[in-house]
Amino acid sequence: MKILFANLPDDELVKYYQAGNQEAFRELLSRHQERVFKYIYLIVRNESLANDLFQDTFVKVVTFIKQYRYIENGHFLSWVIRIAHNLIMDYYRKNQPEVSIHQPDHPYDLLNNIRLSDPSAEDDLIQRQLVNNIRELIKYLPDLQQExxxxxxxxxxxxxxxxxxxxVSINTALGRMRYALINLRKLADESLSI
Structure with a gap:
């Protein structure tokens, strides 16, 4: 009997792949490769680097699945995106040039003070991702709170x-903002627990 993998949820496909069915993994890959690649590319903005990180992501996915390190929770794509994100961060950490100049006779180390330095590529990446995540969460607020x-x-x-x-009155505007912030916190907590 031939299994129709296109109709199965991701977690079922993972089980079939763990049992040795390569077709199940091909279905997982074809189902999610476009979104994962776009996620990586939007952050690194370099097609060659995005391709390398995409391949590294799925090598890790395969390894983790084969080691039974994927925890079934109905959020396979989120798990893959998290792996991709961690690989991107590792890449930037590894390729960030380190410059260290120290002046032992000066009471303040002005050259190595993080508050006086330009943001790193990693800081920029984290900030951009945070802003994008917040923009996405705002879309889930009621219209008046979004406004x-x-x-x-x-x-x-x-x-x-x-x-x-x-x-409206100032109190109504303040109330809408208060509820918007409460709802954004809840949405952020929910998305982190995925």
Whole structure:
């Protein structure tokens, strides 16, 4: 009897692959390769590097599955994306040039003070990813909460200006922002537990 892998959920495909069925892995790969590659490419912005990291990601995926290190939870793609993200971070850490200059006779080490230095490629990457994640989470807020967040953080309006623009009281604008922040925290917690 031939198994129709296209109809199976990811976790079932993982089990079939662990049992030695290569077709199950081919289905997993074809199902998710485009999204994983796009994720990597959007961060590194270099096709050759993205291809290398994509291949490394799926080598790790295969290794972890074969070692029974994948925990079945219905979030296979999130797990693969996490592996890709960790490999990207490892790449930037490894290829970040280290410059160290120390002045022992000076009471303050101005040259190695993190607050006075430019952000590293890793810092930029983390900041961009954080901003993108928050933008995505905002889309899940109710429309009125989305509006107040947009006006406050993207248009830099005061709460008085937001109240005037939306035709509500300042307290209503503040309340919407409060609930938006509470909901964003909940959404962020939920996405981290995936």
């Amino acid at each position: 107040v967040v947009h006006l406050r953080y993207y248009e830099d309006l005061s709460f008085r200006e937001i109240a005037d623009k939306t035709g």
